[in-house]
Amino acid sequence: MLPPRRWRLAVEMTSAIAFDAVNLWFHAQDGSALQTLRDFNMQVGRGEFVALVGPTGCGKSTTLNLITGLLRPSSGSVRLFGETVTGIDPRVGFVFQADALFPWRNVIDNVVLGPMYRGAEKSAAYVQAQRWLEIVGLAKFARHYPHQLSGGMRKRVALAQTFINKPEILLMDEPFSALDVQTRGLMQDELLELWSSTGASVVFVTHDLEEAIALADRVYVLTAGPATVKSSYVIDLPRPRVTTEIRYDPRFIEISRQIWHDLRDEVQKSPVAMVAANV
Amino acid sequence: MLGLQVLILVGGLGGWEMLSRLEWLDPFFFSMPSMIAARLATWFFNGTAQGSIWFQIWVTVEEALAGFLAGASAGVVAGIVLGRNRLAADVLSVYILIANAIPRIVLAPIFVMSLGLGMASKIAVAFVMVFFVVFANAFQGVREADRNIVAHAQILGASPWQITRTVIIPSALSWIFASLHVSFGFAIVGAVVGELLGARYGIGQMIATAQGNFDAAGVFAGMIVLVAVALLADLTMTLIERRLARWRPPSAHEMQTQAGRS
Numbered sequence: 124m125l126p127p128r129r130w131r132l133a134v135e136m137t138s139a140i141a142f143d144a145v146n147l148w149f150h151a152q153d154g155s156a157l158q159t160l161r162d163f164n165m166q167v168g169r170g171e172f173v174a175l176v177g178p179t180g181c182g183k184s185t186t187l188n189l190i191t192g193l194l195r196p197s198s199g200s201v202r203l204f205g206e207t208v209t210g211i212d213p214r215v216g217f218v219f220q221a222d223a224l225f226p227w228r229n230v231i232d233n234v235v236l237g238p239m240y241r242g243a244e245k246s247a248a249y250v251q252a253q254r255w256l257e258i259v260g261l262a263k264f265a266r267h268y269p270h271q272l273s274g275g276m277r278k279r280v281a282l283a284q285t286f287i288n289k290p291e292i293l294l295m296d297e298p299f300s301a302l303d304v305q306t307r308g309l310m311q312d313e314l315l316e317l318w319s320s321t322g323a324s325v326v327f328v329t330h331d332l333e334e335a336i337a338l339a340d341r342v343y344v345l346t347a348g349p350a351t352v353k354s355s356y357v358i359d360l361p362r363p364r365v366t367t368e369i370r371y372d373p374r375f376i377e378i379s380r381q382i383w384h385d386l387r388d389e390v391q392k393s394p395v396a397m398v399a400a401n402v
Numbered sequence: 403m404l405g406l407q408v409l410i411l412v413g414g415l416g417g418w419e420m421l422s423r424l425e426w427l428d429p430f431f432f433s434m435p436s437m438i439a440a441r442l443a444t445w446f447f448n449g450t451a452q453g454s455i456w457f458q459i460w461v462t463v464e465e466a467l468a469g470f471l472a473g474a475s476a477g478v479v480a481g482i483v484l485g486r487n488r489l490a491a492d493v494l495s496v497y498i499l500i501a502n503a504i505p506r507i508v509l510a511p512i513f514v515m516s517l518g519l520g521m522a523s524k525i526a527v528a529f530v531m532v533f534f535v536v537f538a539n540a541f542q543g544v545r546e547a548d549r550n551i552v553a554h555a556q557i558l559g560a561s562p563w564q565i566t567r568t569v570i571i572p573s574a575l576s577w578i579f580a581s582l583h584v585s586f587g588f589a590i591v592g593a594v595v596g597e598l599l600g601a602r603y604g605i606g607q608m609i610a611t612a613q614g615n616f617d618a619a620g621v622f623a624g625m626i627v628l629v630a631v632a633l634l635a636d637l638t639m640t641l642i643e644r645r646l647a648r649w650r651p652p653s654a655h656e657m658q659t660q661a662g663r664s
Contacts, residue, residue: 216557240561241559288558
């Protein structure tokens with residue numbers, strides 16, 4: 124039997140991630156405090172792909188740490204599916220900027236970690252891991268160690284490692300920034316394909332505006348620190364997209380010009396840019 | 403390369419032999435290679451005053467090994483427990499600092515007095531020699547574990563114990579191994595010093611006896627046996643380490659030697 128329609132609607136309306144008037148200060152040992160987030164409001168719908176762009180060091184990654192529960196807001200609330208975040212939520216998956224593979228484990232032993240941590244039976248976990256390696260095209264490299272792989276291959280392992288847990292919320296912190304341009308394009312397409320089959324809600328942090336537009340349903344532009352949402356743009360480019368080709372689409376160029384206008388002011392305000400200007 | 407190395411050995415030993423034969427060096431105090439070789443031959447073929455040389459070596463190795471295994475395991479456990487437990491580490495840090503400042507070898511007389519001339523006192527000396535080195539390294543290794551990987555494991559769903567087992571211990575392992583390498587040498591030093599101070603068997607005891615008889619050849623021969631034991635131990639350690647650290651990329655130095663060989 125279905126719950127009453129009104130109630131069902133309310134559940135459906137709850138967004139996957141909601142930041143409500145979040146402020147965050149870091150307190151240094153000498154008593155001074157640094158504000159990283161100021162009155163930060165953001166909603167991520169279920170199955171929505173959101174990208175955050177903003178000047179370097181503005182606090183983009185901090186928002187991700189608030190979602191994982193590794194950080195707590197000084198005031199305001201962060202909610203996942205309507206519940207306030209109190210710790211690490213098992214529905215969350217995270218792809219790091221730096222290499223966070225376990226260097227002492229081979230590829231398949233890395234991928235199998237999530238299910239093993241969560242108490243899966245060993246043989247079942249390995250079957251699952253093998254399947255994910257096939258999906259990301261690394262079945263032949265199951266016994267290789269991370270240092271024997273290229274940067275792009277290591278990212279694929281990281282994706283398999285994250286997707287095997289079937290995250291409903293996927294957080295990505297500049298995951299492809301260390302890759303060369305060609306590999307980055309391939310990985311972006313691969314990510315979109317993996318994502319489209321899961322229906323996860325994604326928060327993708329990047330400083331690359333084109334990457335944000337090519338991937339996301341919605342782009343949030345953040346101000347220079349303390350970060351707050353300056354503006355948000357709905358990206359109405361049709362899916363499925365091929366990121367390497369969509370850049371030449373006239374609509375893409377139009378959106379990108381519009382957002383860049385907004386972003387440029389913030390980039391110029393950021394301390395890094397000011398140092399550069401003084402030099 | 404090898405030729406030059408052999409040349410140095412031959413030159414050094416030959417020079418020593420000649421200086422002693424010409425009595426520029428007093429053979430009574432400095433002996434000479436031929437006498438030392440003769441002594442080693444006697445020991446190995448006819449045995450020593452206390453019995454077979456192999457038994458003496460085994461006694462020393464057994465003491466060193468027992469002290470090493472006990473000291474290393476205690477050091478690893480203590481290092482990991484304290485490394486993972488901020489409060490315990492902060493509370494105990496003062497005492498660790500003090501304990502670490504004591505030159506461990508001066509504890510040997512106390513152990514020989516309290517535990518007697520048997521093996522127990524030597525094992526105890528080897529234990530304290532090993533424990534602090536391994537402990538300090540294990541502790542540091544835990545603290546140096548990559549925060550990114552720890553956070554990653556947490557998000558993948560690891561419990562604190564799973565993090566210790568799958569992240570902390572493997573990443574501390576290279577630190578621990580570096581310390582094991584050095585500390586096995588320390589274990590041998592500990593066992594030998596214990597024997598020098600009073601024992602019934604062992605290489606250290608043989609050296610002490612030779613010293614008591616003003617028998618320089620015996621002292622040097624004992625030293626050579628010790629060197630051989632220490633080198634063998636070091637080699638074993640390297641082999642074990644290489645097996646356990648297969649995941650690591652070869653260091654620049656290793657790559658060079660490999661390139662040099664091929």
